Amino acid sequence: MILVRIPQKNKEIEVPGPRMVADILAAAGVRPTTVIVTQGKRLLTRDQRVEDGETIDILSVVSGG
Amino acid sequence: MKCKRCRKTEAAVELPSHNSAFCPDCFFLFFRRQVTEGIRKLSLLSPDDRVLVCVSGGKDSLVLWDILMELGYRTEGLHIDLGIDGYSSRSLEKVTAYAAARGKVPIVVDLHAEGIPIPEAAKRTHKEECSVCGTVKRYFFNRVAARSGFTVVATGHNLDDEAARLLGNLLHWDRDRLSRQSPLLPEGPKGLVRKIKPLWRVSEMETASYGFLKGIEYVTEECPLSLDATSLVYKEALSLIEEEMPGTRRRFYQGFLQQNLGVPAGTGAADVTDGKTPGNCIACGAPAYTETCGYCRLKERVTKARGR
Numbered sequence: 001m002i003l004v005r006i007p008q009k010n011k012e013i014e015v016p017g018p019r020m021v022a023d024i025l026a027a028a029g030v031r032p033t034t035v036i037v038t039q040g041k042r043l044l045t046r047d048q049r050v051e052d053g054e055t056i057d058i059l060s061v062v063s064g065g
Numbered sequence: 066m067k068c069k070r071c072r073k074t075e076a077a078v079e080l081p082s083h084n085s086a087f088c089p090d091c092f093f094l095f096f097r098r099q100v101t102e103g104i105r106k107l108s109l110l111s112p113d114d115r116v117l118v119c120v121s122g123g124k125d126s127l128v129l130w131d132i133l134m135e136l137g138y139r140t141e142g143l144h145i146d147l148g149i150d151g152y153s154s155r156s157l158e159k160v161t162a163y164a165a166a167r168g169k170v171p172i173v174v175d176l177h178a179e180g181i182p183i184p185e186a187a188k189r190t191h192k193e194e195c196s197v198c199g200t201v202k203r204y205f206f207n208r209v210a211a212r213s214g215f216t217v218v219a220t221g222h223n224l225d226d227e228a229a230r231l232l233g234n235l236l237h238w239d240r241d242r243l244s245r246q247s248p249l250l251p252e253g254p255k256g257l258v259r260k261i262k263p264l265w266r267v268s269e270m271e272t273a274s275y276g277f278l279k280g281i282e283y284v285t286e287e288c289p290l291s292l293d294a295t296s297l298v299y300k301e302a303l304s305l306i307e308e309e310m311p312g313t314r315r316r317f318y319q320g321f322l323q324q325n326l327g328v329p330a331g332t333g334a335a336d337v338t339d340g341k342t343p344g345n346c347i348a349c350g351a352p353a354y355t356e357t358c359g360y361c362r363l364k365e366r367v368t369k370a371r372g373r
Contacts, residue, residue, distance in 0.1 A: 008285055033081075033304050036273050043077040043274055045086060047066050059285060061273035062225075062304075063123055064195075064294035
């Protein structure tokens with residue numbers, strides 16, 4: 001499984017791997033233009049493949065006020 | 066996906082709105098060019114300027130400070146401690162740490178010490194938090210700049226912020242606000258300092274990517290008082306359109322500026338005075354269009370409500 005962390009929502013989900021980032025975002029119900037996806041110190045684009053057993057973070061970029 | 070500029074390295078940032086994708090090094094060049102172009106097109110800054118950068122601790126303002134320093138401008142950071150439990154201390158920590166790593170000490174205005182922390186001020190005056198916050202922040206941005214000899218105040222508003230604001234102003238046909246919506250509000254009489262938004266050409270995703278790749282530690286949590294902000298609804302609507310039609314957000318806002326719909330023809334700058342001449346607040350001396358400025362009226366209401 002791929003561990004997907006969404007720290008701003010205190011949420012973690014698991015999706016079966018391997019999967020493309022775009023598919024993971026869709027599974028997490030997240031709009032791609034509103035987030036960046038990171039893995040350690042790397043930024044991932046939507047076409048990159050995440051392997052089973054790996055962890056990624058989804059960070060919202062939207063600020064209000 | 067390979068970087069579309071150097072065609073050698075794996076892309077780290079995909080930008081459908083520019084039909085492009087960049088590796089980190091090429092993205093830095095792209096980002097820097099966008100900001101430089103934004104400054105040049107509207108003559109936002111000159112090398113002689115002393116820039117007061119308003120830093121909340123969030124990604125946009127810290128990225129703004131970072132890139133202005135990199136571009137060689139003379140900058141200092143101003144942080145307003147809003148007095149929001151937990152969130153404000155975490156924000157101040159990020160700003161202080163960022164500044165310290167670059168040999169800087171931010172100027173800090175503590176709203177508790179000023180007697181007007183935002184949550185209490187909003188509660189006592191029955192006003193929306195974001196509205197109160199805006200009044201107080203604008204007041205201190207100008208006051209600190211004017212009193213400390215800064216020639217310009219810079220804020221981290223980005224393309225998404227400005228496009229969302231434009232959509233809101235259009236939906237309400239708010240001609241007054243539309244006429245003042247520009248990345249450049251020129252210096253005015255009675256101590257009104259020039260205000261600029263150098264990130265007006267870059268999106269939130271781009272500032273977040275830049276901050277992440279540069280290793281800038283910023284507050285990722287949202288302000289707890291802005292969770293219901295209407296700007297978020299407009300941003301959401303524009304995101305939906307942007308996903309179907311990449312580049313629409315940029316064309317929407319830049320088209321507004323290019324056609325001078327909101328600004329005096331040809332200047333690129335909004336008329337901050339709205340054709341009126343400001344005086345000075347009788348209580349604090351700040352530029353004001355009424356006898357007492359908005360901040361002093363707000364503070365007086367808070368003080369009175371406290372005494373009841």
